[in-house]
Amino acid sequence: MKLTQIEIKHFGSLSQRTFSLPDQPIAVFYGPNEAGKSTTVSFISQILFGFRKLNESSPFFTNYRPLGHTSLMGGSLELVDKQSSWRLTRSWTKGDDSRRGGLTVMQAGQQVPAAVFFSQFKDIDYNFYVDNFIFNQDLLDQLGSLNQQDFLERIYYLGAAQSSDLLALRNQLQTEAGQIFKKTGRKPPLNQLLTAADAQQDEIAGLSDELATYQELNKQISKQQTQLQTGEAEAAKLQKQVNRLQALTDKLSTWQQYQQLLHNYHPVKFEQAQYEQAQTIAHQLQDVQTELNKVGNQQAATISTGQMQRQNMCLAKAGEVRAKLTRQLSLQDQIKVNQQQLAQLSELNPGLAAVAQLSEQDLQTGKKLTTTAAVKANWQLYLGGLGAGVLLALLAFKTNHLLTWILLVAGLASGGYGWYLKNRHDQSVHKLQVFCQQHHLPTTGLTTQLLTSLPQYRSLQAQSLQQQVEFDQLNQQLAKFQTELQQCFPEIDQAAELSSQLMAAEQIAAGNRQQLQAAEIAQQHLNALTSQAERLKLSLQQLLQAADVKTMEDYQTLHKKWLADKQTEAQLNGLQAAIADDQEQLTQLAAHPVDLQHKLSAVAQNLDEQTKANNQIRSQLAELKVKQGQLASSQTKQAAEQNLSVTEGKILNLGKEYLADLLASKLIDAGLNYASSQRFPKMLVQAQHFFSLLTAGRYQQIKLGKKISVTRSDGKIRPVQYLSRATGEQLYFALKLAFVQQISDQINLPILIDDAFVNFDPERQSLIRQLLTSLSQTNQVIIFTAQPGLAKMLTDQPIMLQKEG
């Protein structure tokens, strides 16, 4: 895009100026200092991208002054590109909302939205334009901080939508990577882990001799085991010797004991079978004697025959006595029955007992009195006759006086007779009462009932009396017998009844009879035993004589002696067996027992020494085995290797993080680079070309890193800070121009160059011209210069800028 006209209404020190630019790739503004060259540069950039006030820091507007309060600020630019012509008019007056000023964009005479125009430049902003397309003194201040990033960022800006963010991210990733690992450093964690891993590896290298040590121990153990085997064999040999000598020592004592025992051994003559026979007979005899004693004692307990006879005589009456006892009991019952009958009769007939006591005479008297008193005197009837006679007389008096009289007399006679009868009855009753009182009879007297019962009563009384007499006689006879019985059997219960005593006596008598029989049998047995005892004594005596002893006790003593002899004999046999093999040697040794002791001591000492030596080997062997065992179960190496593995695990993890950070940062670079069509390498080639031109070939190569360095034609590399100021400026110029040219396909705006920036000394002018010509093939180049020579060299028709007023 080319600028064709600049129309300044009011801007800074300039007002109402219009400059038409030639239709050539290079336009030159010529004017002395303060003529408005910088203001014009500002005007162009601010009409394009908006006004900047004084208080906004910008290196370009040191000479900018706002106009008066009422004045309008602004103007127009006319531009053309291949497709169209544009007119941009921007103005600002006090009170406008936008500080950037109001912008009107006309495309080919038609107003269009501003975005239509700006979209052609990737929507770059004021700063981008100023930083890249304008070259003046102010930019030199940035020279020291010039680095690759500036260029990358700006180039990437063209490619990726979020280039700034992505670049920041890339830097962050690089920083993070650097925090994990540094090529030369100790502090980053990965460096520390690597150091630790080295140390652990060294440690493992030191430990890897475990196997060799184990095998060395194996050899030593094997050697010691051989030694121990030899030592143990030697010890076993010595032990055998010691055992042999010890055995001989022990046998010597046995031998001596044997000899002693043999010396005192005198066996007796003794027949075991005979002794046993004698012993049997003696035992039998003893048994017979015991039986004899027992039988004798039984005989002494028998009662006398006389006593037995008396008892028998007493008991001969037993039948009779028992009959009497029966009779006695029968009588007793009869008496009792009679008494009961008598009592019953007395009860039924009160006064019967008294009547029974009456003599015959009294009885007759009583009977007579009772009969008299019992006659019913009908005196009441006669007295009634009196009453009836009177009454009838009274009745008959009216009718018949005679009759009345007869009746009256008859009545009176009846009454008198009744009176007489009554008196006679009362007297009889009184006599009876007196009689009854005298004989304790009931007042009724001797009633018929009493008299009827009387014979029965009297018969019963007589029977009772007779029975009682008989009973008393029996009692006496039995009492006499009882006394007799108690004398014959004093052991029976004296208090018991006779019948019981009799039965007991009979039992005793029976027992006594049996006893007497047993005593007779015992006597026969005693006689038999006595004869057996005699026989046995004889047999025993014969045996004792045969054994040449007098008594059985002697024979027993002899037996004990014989037993002791047998024991001694066994001892002798045992001792002889123990020494049998060595008897000959022992006989010799017995002569010099001390030699044997000395020999035993010497061999035992050797054995002790050998045992000690063996123990020492065993102890060493145990130690070696412990060491070997420790190695065998040693986890040291495994643990060390595991530790290393842990560290390596961490290294891998952290390494992955580091590598991922680095890869990611590189990926962003590459992505941005591809997005910007890999402009950067091309730009670098172009910049080198420009720099070579600007330095007349003294510098060939530019290297862009964090800091820029350049390679001189002699191959030496110079960092930018060591370049002369002029060379530095040339480098910067070359890079920026290359950059602008590189992006020209997307952002094609005029390049504005202030000669204060470039050292266009005469010697280089042809080279500069060559450079600008190259540049102007892509971009319009507008030079602002105060050097007439330069202006003349570049164009025939410079645009003249003149200082106002």
Add this chain to the structure above:
Amino acid sequence: MKFIHLADAHLDSPFLGLSFLPSAEKQNILQAANRSFAKIVQCALEEQVDLVLLAGDIFDSDHPSPASQLFFSQQLKRLTDAEVQVVMVFGNHDHMSPNDLLVQPSQYFHLLGADEKVEQVHLQTNSGFAYSVTGFSYLQNHIQTDLASQMPAKNGTEFAFGLFHAGEAAGIKQHDVYAPFTRDDLQRLDYDYFALGHIHHRQMLLEHPLAVYPGNIQGRHSNELGDKGCYLGTVDETSHEVNLQFIKTGQPVWLELQVELSHLLSMQELTQFLLDQLNQQLTEKTYICLRLVNAQFLSDKEVEMLQDTEYWQDLSQQLKDVSYLVKVNLISQKQLLIKEQDRPAFVKAEQELLTGEALTEVGQDLGKKSAVLAEQLQDKQFQQEVFDLTHSKLQRYLRGLTDETNAD
């Protein structure tokens, strides 16, 4: 005939990246390789195999600890006492002198090619089936020669085993240092079974002739995923056909379990979601390498939480089968959160930079300082993890930019 083929036991090997585990669990995992080895021996005894082939790297180093050696010796004795033939070669890790091997001499134990030369033994089963085992051991940690090509041709009809610890030639000199062989070598030899070791990932290299890597016997880190153990082979003595059965003995197993996020979750929701998702996938005691896909849905705090090993432990306490979370890989959506017009440039940048070459260059300084890193820089999985992390980081930061932009 029955045989067991195992390799790469790496007894004594440390475990990488498990420093955060509770000490009891650490002890447990340190014994894991021994346990697995003992199980294989047990299996050999129970199956009454005729032969056990040990294809190198039984120990993790050429100076194994006596403890480890004694363990190995005891286990070997179980086999030889049972009259099981054991043929062993050393690998690039346990390249040691035969004298350093603490194994009781036995007529049933054979160490092949201890002088780094091909050696052959002729054996026969109890039933009289004759076979040979041909192989070689390492004397140094590298063998640059193709020793397989020097192996003798098959002897008539005798069943032939090849036994060695080696990697297939890649054509790159500095990489071909593990007795590099070619498939042509094996096909030319035409043995009945090549018992190989060195590659920890179980695989059948060739079917005709059979060339098998049984993998290592116990997963030790996130690069050794899946079931680990040995192969039990049954030979048809007439046709010489081999029927292979994998015997799983390694426990715990290392697994990569993937969980996909579909939207933003609170920290609490995220924890519950992870527990549910992981527990669903667990069937046995597992060391889990969590591949959390769509990590762009995570907040910075959640990312921080997920990278905190204490959080792993807390989470592990609620996992089934005493499993442990031991690694978290955050995988962000493939498409970078960048303005659409710039995306092609960044895709191109990713294609250019997320490559082994670029990573090697970026990690050059680091590789010089750390052998383990230098080695890992060449490891495809490690590279991928770095790329995933790079991508995930970028996504997180880019989302920050987007969020800030949105916030404005």
